[in-house]
Amino acid sequence: MKIKNWLILIGSLVILGVVSVGLHTFNTYKIAHAPKQITVGSMGSDYDVWQHIAKSKKAKALNLKIRVKQINDGVQMNNATSEHNVNVNAFQSYSYYDSYNHENPKNKLTVLGTTYLEPMxxxxxxxxxxxxxxxxxxxxxxxxxxxxxxxxxxxxxxxxxxxxxxxxxxxxxxxxxxxxxxxxxxxxxxxxxxxxxxxxxxxxxxxxxxxxxxxxxxxxxxxxxKINQSTRQNVNILAAAGDISDKDKKVYKKLVKLYHDPAIQKYVKDKYQGTKIDVQKPISYLK
Incomplete structure (x- = not known):
């Protein structure tokens, strides 16, 4: 009887172990495949645009969780991005970005893609x-x-x-x-x-x-x-820290695709009376 009881006990422990491992594997799988939250820093009308984008069905379709953070100073915004307190920022023209990188060679940013020309x-x-x-x-x-x-x-x-x-x-x-x-x-x-x-x-x-x-x-x-060669450096961009991994960069670039989605563009055009002119160009166009 003692041997039989021990066998039952051992069997129960094995089953519990398998169940425990299975639950751990399931939880790990859920975490590994959960949408990555991206903190987008922005200001002014761009902040409103990204608040709308974060709640959109298109963001959910791309499996993106977006948190929008308002920082009402361009230098502070870029500093927060280079220090990874913000993953991506959406507020600046390429020329502003270029100037920041020139003045901050140890904390450079990288361009993820173009968004629009907001004419001066x-x-x-x-x-x-x-x-x-x-x-x-x-x-x-x-x-x-x-x-x-x-x-x-x-x-x-x-x-x-x-x-x-x-x-x-x-x-x-x-x-x-x-x-x-x-x-x-x-x-x-x-x-x-x-x-x-x-x-x-x-x-x-x-x-x-x-x-x-x-x-x-x-x-x-x-x-x-107007949109032409003389204004190409005035096109707005999405930017991230220069030292991000290729894996993160690939995820962050989904925001570029999201911004240019027709449904998002209709919202932007209607809300700002066409003053944010959509520009979908390769990064090489800016240089």
């Missing part, structure tokens, strides 16, 4: 067209390097100034070689553009800031950017 515009409360801007007028221009150079390129495209050959994303007002109207330049914080219109001849305002000031770049600006 030349706005004025005093004049109705570019030709009306008089000699000696003051132009308000952003005080960060990426948007300074971007604004100057827009002024050149509008025929107001001429820049030196080879002007790039790190250029500034010192690179102006021709200024026939003797325009003056006033550096302003990016976010104050709409508020200074009554005190300057014209202001260069990014579309994110313009939207917050109830301005539509396609209707209210005197002149604005």
């Amino acid at each position: 515009g030349i706005y004025s409360d005093k004049y109705q067209s570019i030709k009306d801007i008089p000699t000696g007028a003051t132009i308000a221009i952003a005080d960060n390097p990426a948007n300074t150079s971007r604004g100057l390129l827009l002024l050149q495209d509008a025929g107001l100034i001429e820049l030196k050959p080879g002007f790039d994303s790190l250029g500034n007002v010192g690179d102006i070689v021709s200024n026939p109207r003797h325009l003056k330049f006033k550096k302003i914080d990016d976010t104050t553009g709409p508020r200074v219109l009554n005190s300057v001849g014209a202001a260069l305002i990014s579309n994110t800031v313009a939207l917050e000031g109830n301005l539509n770049v396609l209707k209210d600006s005197l002149y604005h950017e």
Whole structure:
């Protein structure tokens, strides 16, 4: 009887062991195949877009769990991304990214893909067209390097100034070689553009800031950017830390595909009156 009882006990332990291993394997399988949560850092209207994307059926179809974190400062956003406190950020143009990498060589970011061109515009409360801007007028221009150079390129495209050959994303007002109207330049914080219109001849305002000031770049600006070779570095991107693994990069790139989904694009177009122009280009296009 004792031997029989021992055999029953051993058998029970074996069964419990098998069940335990099976449950562990099942739980491990569930964890390994659970959707990866991606923290997307963003700000302004982009924050609203990614909040919508995170809740969309398309995100679920791609097996993506997205958490959106708001950080209202570009440098802090990029720092948080390079330090892996944010997995991916969605707020900046390629030129802004390029400038950040130039100034932070030890904490570089990498491009995952393109999203849209949000045209910068030349706005004025005093004049109705570019030709009306008089000699000696003051132009308000952003005080960060990426948007300074971007604004100057827009002024050149509008025929107001001429820049030196080879002007790039790190250029500034010192690179102006021709200024026939003797325009003056006033550096302003990016976010104050709409508020200074009554005190300057014209202001260069990014579309994110313009939207917050109830301005539509396609209707209210005197002149604005178009999609062409001269504006390719102004295309917005999704960016991640430069030292991410190939495995993570592959997962994060799903966000690029998700952004360009037709249903998502319809939402973006309707909400922002077409001012976020979809750009689906290879990364090589930006360089």
